Amino acid sequence: MDYRFARRMEQVRPSTIRQILKATEQPEMISFAGGLPAPECFPVAEIAQSAQRVLAEAGAAALQYAVTEGYGPLREKLVAEMAVRGVSCATENLLVTTGSQQALDLIGKVFLDPGDCILMEAPTYLAAIQAFQAYEARFATAPTDELGLDADRLEEVLRRERPKLLYTIPNFQNPTGVTQSSERRRRIYELAARYGVLIVEDDPYGKLRYAGVDLPPIKSYDREGIVLYVSTVSKTVTPGLRTGWIVAAESALQKLVVAKQSADLHTSNLDQRIVDRYLADFDNAAHVQRIRDAYGARYTRMNECLTKFMPEGFRWTHPDGGMFLWVTCPEGVDTQEMMPAAVERKVLFVPGRDFFPDGSGHRHLRLNFSNASEAAIRTGIERLAEVAALYAGVKV
């Protein structure tokens, strides 16, 4: 049968990262492509103990249907975590989601009519592009520099494009790794408030800072209820449990709850209780410090190796946290075309194009430094440098 798919699906690009990830399975492959946390840092024994305790104590209640809003004690812990991050909210403002990806999907569902404009950083998180494509959004890009979203040039774009939503990742942005200053955050908030734009503040990486000091989220400035704050335990506990959350003003949250009812009824009851129990019984702050140390060491190693091995003309960002850095190649290089040679030499990255709503970005590539060991980072960057030399030499 020839299916007639809904028009919205014409826009949605399948993720090429997912295709690249298939190459990851080849023997000897070193991958800087995925956005995977370091599995050595997962608290496996603690999660196993938490699961046992939940099932021993709550029994069948942990396996029954549950309320859409999320498991009460977990919501309370996430509200407390929000206070640590500088955001004062109540459980009525917080919805547990099936990973933060679902939060983006629900925001699209609740706020975007076809043709509504969403303003994004360029480059930005590619699965956010996908999520909003499914609601037939019109994409506009906001000017950025080495400090992220450029507040000085934002106003003109807001006036011209009249976006409904502004999507931003202020901490250790994916894919660039850059962080907005406090000053910029406040100005972005004020501009959005003035132009009646909702801000989607996506903060999966904020806890992963290995240099510098924590900055307040944009949500901490929110007096008018215009910021939808999204986060996840994927990077601080584990991603496989699919537990994220949204913080929003109560009337917006209620709509998101209705949308979630029809999307999956509720997030896994067992997973939520395991996360809750883990946060209650173990020292997650100490655990996150170990993750930071590991990622800081891996970033340092990757930066050293890039400095040592990469040919002239290649530049990259120097993130204070997170999982990614962003390489800019010399004029004329198309990183998509470098892929076959890279696969052959057993090293993987993600070409820049996937991160731009408009498909530009051919000179860039994203490297993940959280998932490979320091030894693998050295070998992998040597291989990447060979590919880069070969390729830049031919092209430039």
Place this chain on the structure above:
Amino acid sequence: MDYRFARRMEQVRPSTIRQILKATEQPEMISFAGGLPAPECFPVAEIAQSAQRVLAEAGAAALQYAVTEGYGPLREKLVAEMAVRGVSCATENLLVTTGSQQALDLIGKVFLDPGDCILMEAPTYLAAIQAFQAYEARFATAPTDELGLDADRLEEVLRRERPKLLYTIPNFQNPTGVTQSSERRRRIYELAARYGVLIVEDDPYGKLRYAGVDLPPIKSYDREGIVLYVSTVSKTVTPGLRTGWIVAAESALQKLVVAKQSADLHTSNLDQRIVDRYLADFDNAAHVQRIRDAYGARYTRMNECLTKFMPEGFRWTHPDGGMFLWVTCPEGVDTQEMMPAAVERKVLFVPGRDFFPDGSGHRHLRLNFSNASEAAIRTGIERLAEVAALYAGVKV
């Protein structure tokens, strides 16, 4: 801030069941309202053992991000389960979803443009109505009788409404409990094929038969790839793990995978592996037999009590399986108006109106018989009969 929500959200009615469920928490309340399986039947110890084995053996791999399509060994087991149900398919035809609710949401996302017609039984599963409302479907209802969808009168409706999708629950339908005959299934399939209509066959309850013999799913007749078959482990293992699946032709499945990427990346890795391990290590068929025995006994008790206590003029269905029966009240009764008196007497049901896309159905109510003990069923039906007598006496 006054939010401007997307137009699609105007259609989506919040579930009144979820509101009724709040009344469930009152002391002494006996609820026949929810669609909850019997928690006494959950294999809690086996799930706990499965969780331990998964984490001991797979370790961090069980907690990492995973592929969108689902955990390979689980997909293989579900393909084998489909063969038991009379459907021959491959893993390429099967997508694991975050409960079967997500399957309905993804089908709406992939197939329904605003204004596309979806033909549904009236009454039908209310969260399916919600899921398709979010894609601005136009709803039409298919004629039904005490044997479900009426194949004789279906053709005229197909010709008139030209639906894109036909949504049906052939086994122990929610809310009526009725089951389509094999003959009807085949004719419904043939009509849909002739008119180029996709069938969404929702089968959450098919394994819960306590009387009669299993009938082949509509999907078993599918030569043209027009049937999207949806099921779940919620009723045969536990619902809290949010693990469902869709079976579809490969090109349709690939689109559903893209939609799922943007919706939640993948279903909980740990949950999927727990379900997989449970199915590998324990005798689920024997377990399902125990569920059937329990539900059969509860249905029998409810039917006895209704016969004994309900006043004249009330009729109800006699399901061979599943979790629900459907009461038709005398002319002039509005079951919504019975609710306050029922709440006061500490018994809950769901008024019929919620199950009709057009809001009709005021003479009906749904009773769940899977979640209350036999003793509670007796007390609860006595209470319900008092309310009914009072109410029917005043109104009729």
